[in-house]
Amino acid sequence: MQKIPVIRDKKSSDITIIPSNEVVKIECVRDKEYIIHTVSDKYYWAASLEAFEEWLYEEGFRLIDQMNVVNMNHVTEYEPRKGIVTLQHGPTPHYKTASAAWIHGEHITNVMNLLGKMKDLDKGIIDDEADRIFENVLAQEEDHRFARSYAMIKALYDKKKTELLLEESELRYKSLFEHNPDPICSLNLSGLITSVNPAMFDVTGYSEADLLHRTINPLIFPEDYTRWLDHFEETLNGMTPHYEITFVRKDGNPVELSVFNFPIFVNKQIAGVYMIGQDISERKRAEEMILRSEKLSIVGQLAAGVAHEIRNPLTSLKGFVQLLQGKVSGYDSYFEIMIDELERINFIVSEFLVIAKPQVVKYQPKNAFTILENTIMLLGSQAMIHNVDIVTEAAPDLPEINCDENQIKQVFINILNNSIDAMPEGGQIRAEFRKMEGGKLMMRFTDQGCGIPEDRIPRLGEPFYTTKEKGTGLGLMVTFKIIENHGGSMKISSEQGKGTTVEIYMQGVRKIRS
Numbered sequence: 001m002q003k004i005p006v007i008r009d010k011k012s013s014d015i016t017i018i019p020s021n022e023v024v025k026i027e028c029v030r031d032k033e034y035i036i037h038t039v040s041d042k043y044y045w046a047a048s049l050e051a052f053e054e055w056l057y058e059e060g061f062r063l064i065d066q067m068n069v070v071n072m073n074h075v076t077e078y079e080p081r082k083g084i085v086t087l088q089h090g091p092t093p094h095y096k097t098a099s100a101a102w103i104h105g106e107h108i109t110n111v112m113n114l115l116g117k118m119k120d121l122d123k124g125i126i127d128d129e130a131d132r133i134f135e136n137v138l139a140q141e142e143d144h145r146f147a148r149s150y151a152m153i154k155a156l157y158d159k160k161k162t163e164l165l166l167e168e169s170e171l172r173y174k175s176l177f178e179h180n181p182d183p184i185c186s187l188n189l190s191g192l193i194t195s196v197n198p199a200m201f202d203v204t205g206y207s208e209a210d211l212l213h214r215t216i217n218p219l220i221f222p223e224d225y226t227r228w229l230d231h232f233e234e235t236l237n238g239m240t241p242h243y244e245i246t247f248v249r250k251d252g253n254p255v256e257l258s259v260f261n262f263p264i265f266v267n268k269q270i271a272g273v274y275m276i277g278q279d280i281s282e283r284k285r286a287e288e289m290i291l292r293s294e295k296l297s298i299v300g301q302l303a304a305g306v307a308h309e310i311r312n313p314l315t316s317l318k319g320f321v322q323l324l325q326g327k328v329s330g331y332d333s334y335f336e337i338m339i340d341e342l343e344r345i346n347f348i349v350s351e352f353l354v355i356a357k358p359q360v361v362k363y364q365p366k367n368a369f370t371i372l373e374n375t376i377m378l379l380g381s382q383a384m385i386h387n388v389d390i391v392t393e394a395a396p397d398l399p400e401i402n403c404d405e406n407q408i409k410q411v412f413i414n415i416l417n418n419s420i421d422a423m424p425e426g427g428q429i430r431a432e433f434r435k436m437e438g439g440k441l442m443m444r445f446t447d448q449g450c451g452i453p454e455d456r457i458p459r460l461g462e463p464f465y466t467t468k469e470k471g472t473g474l475g476l477m478v479t480f481k482i483i484e485n486h487g488g489s490m491k492i493s494s495e496q497g498k499g500t501t502v503e504i505y506m507q508g509v510r511k512i513r514s
Helices: 049-058 102-122 130-140 144-179 198-204 222-236 281-327 332-356 368-385 405-421 454-459 474-485
Strands: 003-007 015-019 025-030 033-037 042-045 061-063 068-071 075-079 084-087 096-099 184-188 193-196 242-248 254-266 269-279 364-366 388-394 399-403 427-435 440-446 489-495 499-511
Touching: 025 096, 068 084, 068 096, 075 102, 102 130, 102 144, 130 144, 184 198, 198 254, 222 242, 222 254, 222 269, 254 281, 281 332, 364 368, 364 405, 368 388, 368 399, 368 405, 368 427, 368 440, 388 405, 399 405, 399 440, 405 427, 405 440, 405 474, 405 499, 454 489, 474 489
Parallel strands: 388 427
Antiparallel strands: 003 015, 003 042, 025 033, 025 068, 033 042, 061 068, 075 084, 084 096, 184 193, 184 269, 242 254, 254 269, 364 399, 399 499, 427 440, 440 499, 489 499
16 A cells, blocks of 8 residues: 655645545646545645556556546446446545546446455455456457456456465464364474474473474484484485374373374475374373283183182192191101292282182271281381381371272282382381372382382283292282272382382372371
């Protein structure tokens, strides 16, 4: 939109600037002398009209007779018989008129219709018939002066339509990018992040400032980096690989992602890579739970089939060994080994039965810390023999938990026994009970034992998988099962040479009464 310098009257020397959009017509008085009309006023302008011919055309001004150049955008009515156009700008009741030569009647109607299509674009309306209308008008016009007007409007229409379509495309892309629930980021050819959507912030825990114009390396689990780099190179070669990868959140926790890579094309050349991910951590956990349940089911079926059949002959064998021990001398050490091994078999069968046989469970609100203290009394002598000191710490206002006391006691026995076994030369076991957000109770057990290799921790709780020389793996499996049945969760972390920490989280039901 142009700015026009005008004066109020011929005698005035004060110049006023008015926007060309407010001008409804330019009336020729004599050569290089014009009256500039707005809807409610008029001004004087001394200049050559030819000097402004191009922008006048661009803004919709058309010569409709020898005296009037009219802004066709403001023509609200045309009376062909009288040769008069009505000019009105905006909702104001004021208007002006201009005379039009009768030979221009069809031309004025065409211009009004074509400029109407332009106004539709200003409202965001794209008329599929508009292109056909423009083509028909241009094809039928023989007067080159009028054809030039139509061609100019068509060129402006095409330009504005292209801009509108581009804007709509950008808005559609922006909406899809920003509101997509899956994390998306784009990278340039060097692997630097050039854009990220809000879902990426939620998944990784990083902010936009943390990620933009930085390498993606810190986000990728070190063991997955080489594989990611291979897929990145594939995408730069035009491929669209689909793969699974582990991201590392800002807080250090892993996130499992299923990722699609797509090349970014600019001027038919690959200029970068889009990474579109989907958080599959929950799916992975569900798959692990299903696998664990299947293993438990198999063990349970095995236990149900053979446990009772094994126990009966075990009882007979143990009785005859004890009878022979009293009658045969000189073999006491052998008899003791036999009895110990029979007791070990009986213990394994008992663990089987816990899994296979439905247990009568009676849930009641209980003080978990009191259950722990009673358990420590049972294991006190064993801890003392192994030179292990059990230290307890309970925060105030601990909530009670809805549980079966005997099963929770079994959990504590299994955890404490494992810690004692991990410290053959003695040490300290620290038991801390804390209240967490949402009324949850956190029970943490930390020992100073030999620790567990990191790659073995995910398999803990599987039947027959153990880190002990004489272990069966059934104790931890039973422990996991009990906590799962109580609606809780258990987490094991360890560092070789420094010890192991077991954390149990259970929902509290109310505060412990003082």
